[in-house]
Amino acid sequence: MFEWFKAPRKAEDARIAIFQLVHMLSHSKETMGTGSVAGMLRKIGAVVHEEEDSAGHLLHVVMPIPEDDFDIRLVTNADECHLSIRGGQTYAGFSSWCPIPSDRVFVELRPDVRFGVTRRARLLFDAIKGVQVAVNATR
Numbered sequence: 001m002f003e004w005f006k007a008p009r010k011a012e013d014a015r016i017a018i019f020q021l022v023h024m025l026s027h028s029k030e031t032m033g034t035g036s037v038a039g040m041l042r043k044i045g046a047v048v049h050e051e052e053d054s055a056g057h058l059l060h061v062v063m064p065i066p067e068d069d070f071d072i073r074l075v076t077n078a079d080e081c082h083l084s085i086r087g088g089q090t091y092a093g094f095s096s097w098c099p100i101p102s103d104r105v106f107v108e109l110r111p112d113v114r115f116g117v118t119r120r121a122r123l124l125f126d127a128i129k130g131v132q133v134a135v136n137a138t139r
Contacts, residue, residue, distance in 0.1 A: 010066075011123035015131070017065040018085060018096065018105065021072075026101030029081055037081050037100055041074055062088075068120075074100075087124070093117030094124050 028036045038059045045061030048071075052058075056077030062069050069088040074081060080099065087094035092115035096107040107128045109117050 007120050008123055010068075011120050011127050013066045014068070014070075014091065014120075014124050015127040018128070019131075021065070021085075022083065022098055022100070022102055022105055025074075025081070025083065026103075029100050034076055034079060034081055038074055038076060041072065045072060087118070087121050089115060091118060091121045091124055094121035096128070 025037050025040060028040050038057060041059055041061050045063030047059070047061050049060040050058065056075055059074045059076075061072050061074075063072060064070075065085075068090040070091065071086040071088065073084045075084075076082075082097065083100055083102075084095070084097040086096075092112035093109050094107070094117075095110050096105050098105045105128060107125055109121060109125050111117050
């Protein structure tokens with residue numbers, strides 16, 4: 001019954017966790033190199049799929065942010081790293097991506113085939129967009 005009132009706070013917690021993850025991976029790449037980013041993701045998430053070919057390396061993990069599972073994909077090649085995060089069932093329709101290192105996260109709402117776009121996905125989208133608009137306005 002009270003889930004409706006908790007949703008904005010949980011979306012804010014997810015926003016903070018996503019920015020912390022991006023910051024942590026960015027710091028790891030800057031201090032220890034490209035290979036350390038995949039190693040760090042392996043330690044904090046459950047590996048679903050990993051593949052390496054001549055073009056680069058793909059790592060797909062599932063991890064709770066903060067309590068609901070998100071799909072996280074990391075693509076690395078030479079010196080570049082790209083991170084994409086998609087909401088699970090609770091945050092269905094939420095999608096974000098960014099290069100690593102980065103101080104900006106790009107987000108969009110893309111309806112999930114099964115669940116559409118959930119209320120929490122919209123709240124998380126608004127929370128991230130609101131913070132980035134404020135950051136860009138101060139620069």
